[in-house]
Amino acid sequence: MAELDGREVTVGALQNLALTNYGHFTSMRVEHGRVRGLALHLARLVRDCRTVFGTGLDPERVRHLVRHAVGGLGGVFVVRVTVFDPHLDLGRPSAAAEPSVLVTTRPAPADPVLPPLRLRTAVYLRDQPAVKHVALFGALHRRRAAQRAGFDDVLFTDASGVVHEGPTWNIGFHDGSRHVWPEADVLPGVTMELLRRSGGEHTTAVLTVAELPRMRAAFATNTAIGVRPVAAVDDVVLPAGTEVVDDLRRAYTADPGELL
Numbered sequence: 001m002a003e004l005d006g007r008e009v010t011v012g013a014l015q016n017l018a019l020t021n022y023g024h025f026t027s028m029r030v031e032h033g034r035v036r037g038l039a040l041h042l043a044r045l046v047r048d049c050r051t052v053f054g055t056g057l058d059p060e061r062v063r064h065l066v067r068h069a070v071g072g073l074g075g076v077f078v079v080r081v082t083v084f085d086p087h088l089d090l091g092r093p094s095a096a097a098e099p100s101v102l103v104t105t106r107p108a109p110a111d112p113v114l115p116p117l118r119l120r121t122a123v124y125l126r127d128q129p130a131v132k133h134v135a136l137f138g139a140l141h142r143r144r145a146a147q148r149a150g151f152d153d154v155l156f157t158d159a160s161g162v163v164h165e166g167p168t169w170n171i172g173f174h175d176g177s178r179h180v181w182p183e184a185d186v187l188p189g190v191t192m193e194l195l196r197r198s199g200g201e202h203t204t205a206v207l208t209v210a211e212l213p214r215m216r217a218a219f220a221t222n223t224a225i226g227v228r229p230v231a232a233v234d235d236v237v238l239p240a241g242t243e244v245v246d247d248l249r250r251a252y253t254a255d256p257g258e259l260l
Contacts (some may be wrong), residue, residue, distance in 0.1 A: 017134070025134060031076045048083070122146065155171060174218075179248075180203055198252065199251060212233055227248045
């Protein structure tokens with residue numbers, strides 16, 4: 001399913017997005033008409049639209065467009081809301097923008113309890129890391145390289161080994177008493193924020209790969225996968241941490257979400 005500004009999308013309308021690849025988005029897991037962190041997703045779109053296009057975005061209009069697009073769909077799926085300007089000029093992106101809203105859907109992971117990830121580190125910093133933008137080449141290229149080397153995904157660090165994030169997810173750790181989130185230039189993830197609000201002791205700290213062996217558990221978070229355990233980073237094998245991850249997953253799934 002795909003709608004652009006509330007109407008069935010055409011190939012021509014998507015040409016600028018495909019060829020110019022300038023815009024921003026958020027992805028939301030819809031479960032029977034409800035979305036965890038809906039207000040946070042809408043706030044992200046408003047904030048990022050100001051950064052990317054220098055203009056405002058009406059969150060209630062976005063909500064209406066999403067409801068219109070998925071009104072006939074039941075069950076569980078992922079909605080992506082992409083904001084882009086179909087008339088953006090590659091040679092003059094500074095011109096006044098008129099962003100459109102593209103709403104698309106895809107299946108959600110069927111099993112919410114996914115196997116642990118084995119990660120390979122790579123030195124990489126996403127462009128504008130605080131913005132969830134559509135420029136995914138660098139991130140996906142490094143994910144592809146990690147997978148072709150036999151890993152499940154990639155974990156980004158800086159040149160000194162400070163841990164940042166994954167291509168499409170945040171990473172968190174448990175040091176035996178607290179949940180520890182990397183203090184670095186990363187995307188402020190909605191799932192990460194919901195978990196921080198759900199209880200327990202949470203902190204941020206600068207973490208290097210060299211410090212990971214002392215961690216008692218590690219986990220990746222985003223709206224599609226919820227909370228997924230991490231089994232290893234490079235050659236560092238992490239404890240299963242099932243109790244920690246299970247507690248986080250229960251806290252996350254206990255959130256009923258907001259009606260679209």
